[in-house]
Amino acid sequence: MNSKSQVEASSLDTVKLLLAVGIIVSGIYGFYYLDSYSQLLRVLGLLALVGVASFIAYTTAVGRTVWEFASSSKVEVRKVVWPSRQETMQTTLIVFVMVLIMGIVLWLFDMMLSAILKALTGTG
Known part of the structure; x- marks a missing residue:
């Protein structure tokens, strides 16, 4: 693990995380609400919204911490025999x-x- 100091989450980070969650929830709602459209289009739209939400979440301190954890986990998995x-x-x-x-x-x-x-x- 990295021994970097903890970064305090600002209120802007909280707003960004809430926005990301709202985008994902609205994407899931839209996926089921627009069931008359092609499933391929709905899945692609949902994936696009998840990508946008992930990008917004990554710009927060918590998002960067999660990304660093995932990266270091990938390195540790390579060490497993x-x-x-x-x-x-x-x-x-x-x-x-x-x-x-x-x-x-x-x-x-x-x-x-x-x-x-x-x-x-x-x-x-």
């Missing part, structure tokens, strides 16, 4: 086998308790 296909298949097989074994054990336990209950109540 991902398992190979063979390791993934082996782990998946172990999980399936353990789920099967636990299912059988719980089924046997249920059958045993059911037999005991039937013997105690005399309904068997």
Whole structure:
């Protein structure tokens, strides 16, 4: 993480964020209100409004902080050592086998308790 000092959000930033949220909400409303138009046009219009709202939100201190966080997250994901296909298949097989074994054990336990209950109540 970056050790930069926190930037105080001004009232203009709050107005910009509210404007961005308003644009997105109005875009979603318009998407459903204008259902007589082509869905492609409605989706493209909604994406354009989301892009405009994102640009407005980016101009705020909070928006820049979120962008920096996303950028640093992308760098951290590149550092992850991902398992190979063979390791993934082996782990998946172990999980399936353990789920099967636990299912059988719980089924046997249920059958045993059911037999005991039937013997105690005399309904068997």
